[in-house]
Amino acid sequence: MTATLALIGGTGINRWPGLDVVQPHRLETPWGPPSGPLIEGRLGGQSVVFLARHGDGHKIPPHAINYRANIAALAALGITRVVAIAAVGGIAEWLAPGGLALPEDLIDYTTGREHSYSDGRPGAPLDHVEMTPAYDADLRADLRLAAAASGVTLCGEGVLGVTNGPRLETAAEIRRLQRDGCDMVGMTGMPEAALAREKGLAYACLAVSVNWGAGLKGGGSIHAEIEASIARGMTQVQALIAALISGAAATA
Template identity: 60%
Template sequence: MIAVIGGTGMNQWPGLLIDESRGIDTPYGTPSGPLHLGRWNDQPLIFFARHGEGHKIPPHAINYRANLWALYSVGVRSVISISAVGGIHESMGPAQLAVPDDLIDYSWGRKHSYSDGPPDALKHVEFSDPYTPRLRAILLRAAADAGIELMDGGVMAVTQGPRLETPAEVRRLRRDGCDMIGMTGMPEAGLARELGLEYASLAVSVNWAAGLDEGEIHAQIEQSVTHGMARVRQILALALPVLSAEAP
C-alpha cells in the first residue's frame, strides 16, 4: 500500500475519491488526523494530512510517531512526503521542485525514535540513504516523463519552525551544504526507516529563504503553492501506477 503525506499546500487533494476515513489509535498517541483510504486516477492509496484537518498543527507539535505508526499499522510500505520548502540552491527558486537525497536535522525536542528504552527494542538504524533510492528513482522518472524539470538530489535542512529562518541562519545552512529548508522532514524520515518503510520526499520551493531575495516571503508563498502543487500532482499521476506495479 502507498501513502502520500500532504503538507503545506496539499492539505486537500482535488480528485481524490475517498472510500473511508479511518481514525487510528496508536501506542504513541493520536495521529494528526484520519487516514483517507481511496483512489486517485484509479490508483489505490492512502492520503494523510500531516498538519491535521484544516492545517492547524505546527511542525514542532506534530505527533510524528503516531502518524507513521498509523500508516504502518494498516499495511503501508511506501510513503511519499510532499513538503513545502524554502529555496537556498540556485535551482530552488519559487515553484521549483526537488527530490532530495540527503538531510541535516536541526530540529530539537521532538519524539524522534521508537527506541525509548525498555521494554522497547533498541534499534541503531542505518541512515546513509535517508530517502529510499528506489522511490526517488520512480519520482524522477515520472517527472522526466511529464516534462517537468526538477532538482535531482540536494540536502534538506530540517528546522524547528514554525517561524521562518533569519538571514544569518540561512547563511549558516548554506555553509553547511543545505539546498532547501523544510520543517517536517525529521523525525518523519527516521521513523519511517525504523519501521522499514520506503520513504521519499517531493519538495516544492514556495519561497527563497530569508536574505536571498528582496521580495516579501509570504507573497512568494501564495504565488508558488498553486503552481508547484499542480506539478506535484502531474508527477504523482505517473509515479503511482509504477509504484503499484512494482510494490516491494
Template identity: 50%
Template structure:
C-alpha cells in the same frame, strides 16, 4: 500500498477517488487527522495531511510517530512526503520541484524514535541514505511521465520552526552544505526507516530563504501562495503517475 503525506498547501488529493476515511488510534497517540483511503486509476493508496485537514498543527507539534505508525498499521509499505521549502541555492528559484537525496537535521525536542523506552533494546538504524533510492527513482520517473521538470538531488535542511530562520542562520546552514530549508521531514524520515517503510520526498520551493533573492529584506510571506498553488498542481500530476509506477 503507497501512502502520501501532504504538507503545507497540500491538504488533499483532488484526483483521489475516496472510498472511506478512518480515525486511528496508535500507541503513540492520535495521528494528525483521519486516514483517507481511495484510488487513483484503480490503484489503492492512503493520504494523510501532516498539519491536519484544517492546517492547525505547527511543524514542531506534529505527532510524527503516530502518523507513520498508523500508515504502516493500515498496510503502507511506501511513503511519499510533500513538503514546502525555502531556497538557499541560487538556481532553486521559487516554483522549482526537488527530489532531495540528503538531510541535515536541526530539529530538537521532537519525539524522534520508537526505541526510547526503558523496556526497549538499544537500536541503531543506518541513516547514511535517509531516502529510499528506489522510491526516489519512481518519483523521478513520474516527473518525466507527467512532462514536468524537477531537480534530482539536494540537501534538505530541517529546522525547528514555526518561525522562519535569520539570515545568519541561513548562512550557517549553507556552510553546512544545505541547498534548501524547511520545517518538516524529520523525524519523519528516520521514523519511516525504523518501521521499514520506503520513504522519499518531493520538495516544493515556495520562496527564497532569509537573505537570499527577494528575501534579502525579509521573506515576502504574502506572495508565497501565488507560487505554491500552481506548483502543488504540478505535484498532484506527478503523484498520479507515481501511484501507477509504484506497483504496490
C-alpha cells in the same frame, strides 16, 4: 485494504485533489493519535492513502506534529511506501520558488521532538537505524521516472536542512545552512524520515520551493511569495504523483 502507497501532504495540500475517498481510517497508536484520519481512496484507479501532516484545516504546527503516531498508523495500516510532500525555502540557486526537488540527504536541526521509537520505555527495542542513504533509493528512482513521464522538471536533488519552526529562519541562519551544505530548508522532514526507516517503510520526499531563504533574494513580503508559489508547485506535484501511480499500475 489494498493500498501500499501513502502520500503525506504538508503546506498547500491539506486534501488531495481528485482523490475518490473510499474510507477514512481513524487509528490510535501507542504514541497517541495521528494528525488526522488516514484517508483511503482511489487515484487514477489505484488505491492510495492520504494523510494531512498538519491535520484538518492545517492547524498543527511543525514542532507539535505527532510524527511517531503518523508513521506508526501508516505502518499498522499496511503501507510500505511513503511519498512525503514538503514546502521548503530555496537556498541553492537552482531551486527557485515554484520548483521541485528530490532531496538525497538531510541535516536535522530540530530540537525537542520525539524522534524515535527507541525511547527507553519497557519493551521498546534499542534500534540504531542506518540513515545512509537518508531516503529510499528505489522509490526515488520511481519518482524520477514519473517526473520524466509527466513532463515535470525536477530542478535537482541536494540536501534538505530541517529546522524547528514554526517561525521562519533569520538571514544569518540561512547563511549557516548554506555553509553546512544545505540546498533547501523545511520544518517537517525530521523525524519523519528516521521514523519511517525505523518502521521499515520506503520513504522519499518531494520538496516544493515556495520562497527563497531569508536574505537571499527579493525583499518583499515572504508570505506573498509563498502564496504565489504554492499553487504552481503543487500542480506539478499532482501531475508527478499521477504518473507514479499509473506507472506502478503498469508494472504491477
